[in-house]
Amino acid sequence: MPAAxxxxxxxxxxxxxYQRSIAGADDKNTLIEAxxxxxxxxxxxxxxxxxxxxxxxxxxxxxxxxxVQDRVEQVxxxxxxxxxxxxxxxxxxxxxxAAARAAAQMDEAIRGARRALxxxxxxxTTAQSEDKGGREQLREALGMLGSQDGFFDDMVEKDxxxxxxxxxxxxxxxxxxxxxxxxEKADDAAREAARDLNKFAAEARAGRMKTDNISAADRLxxxxxxxxxxxxxxxxxxxxNDLERSGKAMERMNAxxxxxxxxxxxxxxxxxxxxxLVKALAAGHDLNEVSEFRDxxxxxxxxxxxxxxxxxxxxxDSKFNEGLNADGxxxxxxxxxxxxxxxxxxxxxxxxxxxxxxxAVVDPLYALxxxxxxxxxxxxxxxxxxxxxxxxxRLHEDGDGSNEYDFPFGSTPAGMxxxxxxxxxxxxxxxxxxxxxxxxxxxxxxxxxxxLTDVEKSVAEGKPVPITVEGKDKNGDYVGHxxxxxxxxxxMLQVYNPWGTTTWISxxxxxxxxxxxxxxxxxxNATGVHLPAE
Amino acid sequence: MRPRLAAALALPLxxxxxxxxxxxxxxxxxxxxxxxxxxxxxxxxxxxxxxxxMGQDWHLVxxxxxxxxxxxxxxHKETEESDPDLVGGGxxxxxxDFEAVKSGTTEIKLIHCPYSSSCSTTADNPEPSPTSxxxxxxxxxxxxxxxxxxxxxxxxxxx
Numbered sequence: 001m002p003a004a005x006x007x008x009x010x011x012x013x014x015x016x017x018y019q020r021s022i023a024g025a026d027d028k029n030t031l032i033e034a035x036x037x038x039x040x041x042x043x044x045x046x047x048x049x050x051x052x053x054x055x056x057x058x059x060x061x062x063x064x065x066x067x068v069q070d071r072v073e074q075v076x077x078x079x080x081x082x083x084x085x086x087x088x089x090x091x092x093x094x095x096x097x098a099a100a101r102a103a104a105q106m107d108e109a110i111r112g113a114r115r116a117l118x119x120x121x122x123x124x125t126t127a128q129s130e131d132k133g134g135r136e137q138l139r140e141a142l143g144m145l146g147s148q149d150g151f152f153d154d155m156v157e158k159d160x161x162x163x164x165x166x167x168x169x170x171x172x173x174x175x176x177x178x179x180x181x182x183x184e185k186a187d188d189a190a191r192e193a194a195r196d197l198n199k200f201a202a203e204a205r206a207g208r209m210k211t212d213n214i215s216a217a218d219r220l221x222x223x224x225x226x227x228x229x230x231x232x233x234x235x236x237x238x239x240x241n242d243l244e245r246s247g248k249a250m251e252r253m254n255a256x257x258x259x260x261x262x263x264x265x266x267x268x269x270x271x272x273x274x275x276x277l278v279k280a281l282a283a284g285h286d287l288n289e290v291s292e293f294r295d296x297x298x299x300x301x302x303x304x305x306x307x308x309x310x311x312x313x314x315x316x317d318s319k320f321n322e323g324l325n326a327d328g329x330x331x332x333x334x335x336x337x338x339x340x341x342x343x344x345x346x347x348x349x350x351x352x353x354x355x356x357x358x359x360a361v362v363d364p365l366y367a368l369x370x371x372x373x374x375x376x377x378x379x380x381x382x383x384x385x386x387x388x389x390x391x392x393x394r395l396h397e398d399g400d401g402s403n404e405y406d407f408p409f410g411s412t413p414a415g416m417x418x419x420x421x422x423x424x425x426x427x428x429x430x431x432x433x434x435x436x437x438x439x440x441x442x443x444x445x446x447x448x449x450x451x452l453t454d455v456e457k458s459v460a461e462g463k464p465v466p467i468t469v470e471g472k473d474k475n476g477d478y479v480g481h482x483x484x485x486x487x488x489x490x491x492m493l494q495v496y497n498p499w500g501t502t503t504w505i506s507x508x509x510x511x512x513x514x515x516x517x518x519x520x521x522x523x524x525n526a527t528g529v530h531l532p533a534e
Numbered sequence: 535m536r537p538r539l540a541a542a543l544a545l546p547l548x549x550x551x552x553x554x555x556x557x558x559x560x561x562x563x564x565x566x567x568x569x570x571x572x573x574x575x576x577x578x579x580x581x582x583x584x585x586x587x588m589g590q591d592w593h594l595v596x597x598x599x600x601x602x603x604x605x606x607x608x609x610h611k612e613t614e615e616s617d618p619d620l621v622g623g624g625x626x627x628x629x630x631d632f633e634a635v636k637s638g639t640t641e642i643k644l645i646h647c648p649y650s651s652s653c654s655t656t657a658d659n660p661e662p663s664p665t666s667x668x669x670x671x672x673x674x675x676x677x678x679x680x681x682x683x684x685x686x687x688x689x690x691x692x693x
Contacts, residue, residue: 325651325654325665326654326655327589327650327651327654329650329651331665333651333666335666335668337668340668340682341681341682342681342682344648344649344681345588345622346681347585347588348585348587348588348622348623348624348625349622350587350588350621350622351621351622385680385681402617402620402623404625412625414616414620414623414624414625415587415616415617415620415621415622415623415624416620416621416622417619417620417621418619418621421621468621470618470621473586473613475613477586477613477615477616477624478615478616478618478624479586479587479616479624480587480616480618480620480621480622480623481587481621481622482621482622499588499589499648499649499650499651499652500649500681501651519589519650520589520650520651522586522589522650
C-alpha cells in the first residue's frame with residue numbers, strides 16, 4: 001500500500017533522491033539503508049484492467065453521442081422557422097445549432113476521455129512492470145550485501161568485500177534508476193490524464209448551470225455563445241464557473257426577480273448581450289447592478305461588447321510556433337488592447353496590473369467601468385489608459401506596495417510582495433469567482449509539477465491563476481515579474497503578461513524554467529502561483 | 535507603504551533631468567524636455583527611464599544628428615536591483631551622452647520601447663523598430679513616455 005498522502009509526484013521525488021543516495025553510497029551500511037528506503041517507496045498504484053473497462057464503456061457512449069450528433073445535424077440542415085422556443089429568447093435554429101455543437105463536443109470529450117484512460121492504463125502497465133524489475137535488482141543487491149556491518153566490521157573492508165559491495169551498488173543503481181524512470185512515467189501519465197479529464201469536465205459546461213428557472217434549450221445556447229475576437233471554441237464567453245455560479249444565483253432569486261432577469265435575457269439584442277448579462281450575474285452582482293449594466297450594453301453590436309467587456313481574446317493562429325525573439329520571448333504573441341491601448345502596466349506595477357486585468361476577465365461590470373467610463377458609453381483609448389493607470393495605483397496602495405521616492409517630485413511604485421498580491425487577489429478577484437486565493441510557492445521543477453494539475457483545473461473552469469516569475473539580468477541582479485495563466489489547451493498554457501500580451505507556452509516550459517517565452521530571458525523561472533481554492 | 539530610504543536619500547537623476555542642468559556634470563535632460571540649447575563645447579546627456587521590471591529601453595535611431603553640430607560620445611544604462619521579496623521592483627535609467635560641436639540646429643531621434651520585446655531588429659533592418667506590426671507606423675511622442683513604442687525627437691540648438 002502507498003504511504004498515506006503519497007502522490008505520484010512524491011514517489012518520483014523520493015526515488016530521485018534515493019537513486020542519488022545509492023549511487024553515492026561509499027560504505028556498506030549506507031548502501032543498505034538507501035536500498036531499503038527505495039524499496040519502501042510504493043509501487044505505481046492503480047488497476048490497468050479497471051481503467052480498460054471504463055474506457056470500453058466510454059467507447060459505447062461515444063457511439064451513442066455520435067448518433068445524437070448525426071441526428072441533430074440532420075435537423076439543423078433541414079432549416080427551421082424563426083420561432084421562439086426558449087424563455088430567454090433563444091431561437092429554434094440557435095438551439096439546434098448549439099445542440100449539434102454540444103453533441104459534437106460530447107462525442108469529442110467522451111472519445112478524448114477514453115483515449116486519456118487508455119494511455120493511462122498503458123503507461124501504468126509499463127510503469128508497474130518496470131518498477132517490479134527495478135525492485136528485483138534492489139533485492140538482489142541486498143542479498144549480495146548481506147546484513148549490516150557492526151561497529152568493528154565496519155573498520156576494515158577487504159578487497160573482495162569492496163569489489164562485492166561495488167558490484168551490488170552497480171546493480172542497485174540500475175534498479176533504482178529503473179524504478180525512478182517508472183515513477184516518472186506513472187506521474188506524467190497520471191497528470192496528463194487528470195489534466196485532460198478535468199478539461200473535458202469543464203467543457204461540459206451547459207450541465208454546470210443547475211437551475212430550472214431557464215430551460216435546457218436556453219442553457220445549451222448560453223453555454224455555446226462566443227465572442228467575436230477569434231475562433232468560437234477558443235473564445236466562449238461563459239466559463240464553467242460562470243454557468244455554475246449564475247445557475248446558483250438564479251436558484252436563489254424570488255419569483256419576481258426570476259421573471260425580471262428572464263425578461264432581460266429575452267429582450268437581449270444578441271446572444272453575446274445575453275451571455276454578458278449571465279456573466280454579470282455569475283460575477284456576484286445583484287439584479288439592480290445587472291439591470292444598470294444591461295441598460296449600458298443593450299443593443300450594442302458584438303464587436304463593441306467584445307472590445308469593452310473582454311480584455312483577453314484568443315486569435316486562431318495564436319498557438320502556432322513561430323520561434324523566439326533574440327530576448328528569448330515567443331515571436332507569436334497577441335496584443336490585448338482596447339482600441340490600440342494595451343491592457344498593460346504603468347511603471348513598476350506588474351502585480352496590481354495582473355490583478356486588474358484578472359478582475360476585468362471575470363467581472364464584465366468592472367471591465368466596462370475601465371473601458372467605457374462611468375456612463376459605460378465611452379470609446380476613448382486615452383481615457384481608458386487613464387482609468388487603468390488609476391486602478392493600478394489604487395491596487396498598489398491596497399496591496400501595500402513598495403515605493404521609491406523621487407525628491408521633490410513624489411514617489412513611484414517599486415514592486416509588491418506576495419502577501420500584497422494575495423490581499424489584492426482576494427479583494428478584487430475572489431468576490432467574482434467565489435474562490436479565495438492562496439499563495440503556493442513553486443520554486444523547483446518538482447513543486448511546479450505538483451501544482452500544475454490544480455493550475456490547469458482552475459484555468460479550465462474559468463478562474464485565472466496569477467503567477468510570479470524571476471531570474472537575473474546580465475549584471476546578475478534579481479528581476480521579478482508577475483503574470484497570469486488565463487487559458488489551457490492540451491499541454492499548452494496561455495499566459496497573460498501585463499506588458500499587454502498573451503502567448504502560449506508548454507507545460508514543460510512552466511515546469512523546467514522556460515518562462516522567458518512569455519516575458520524575456522531574464523526571467524525563466526516560475527517561483528509561485530496564486531491558486532483559487534476549490 | 536514601504537518607503538525605500540536609500541533611494542529617498544540618493545539625489546535622483548530625474549531631479550537633475552527635469553532641471554535641464556547637472557549639478558556635478560554635464561547638463562541632463564529628461565524625456566519631456568525635448569528642446570535643448572547648449573553652447574559649443576558643452577557636453578550634455580539625455581537621461582531616460584528604463585524600468586527593469588518592464589524591460590523598458592530607448593535606442594538612438596536614424597536620421598542621426600548632424601555630426602558637425604552634435605557628436606555622440608557614449609551611452610550606458612544604470613539599474614538598481616530590486617529587493618528579492620518584491621515582485622516587479624527595481625529601477626533604471628538609460629543615458630545618451632553628447633558633445634555640442636559648433637553652432638547650428640539638429641535633431642536627435644530616439645525610439646522608446648516601453649516593454650521588453652516591444653522593439654526588435656531584423657537582418658534586413660538592424661535598427662530597433664516595433665516588433666508588432668500593429669505598432670507601426672510609429673507615432674512621434676507629444677507627451678510623456680507611454681505604453682506603445684514612440685519616437686522622441688529632441689531639437690538641439692548649439693549657440
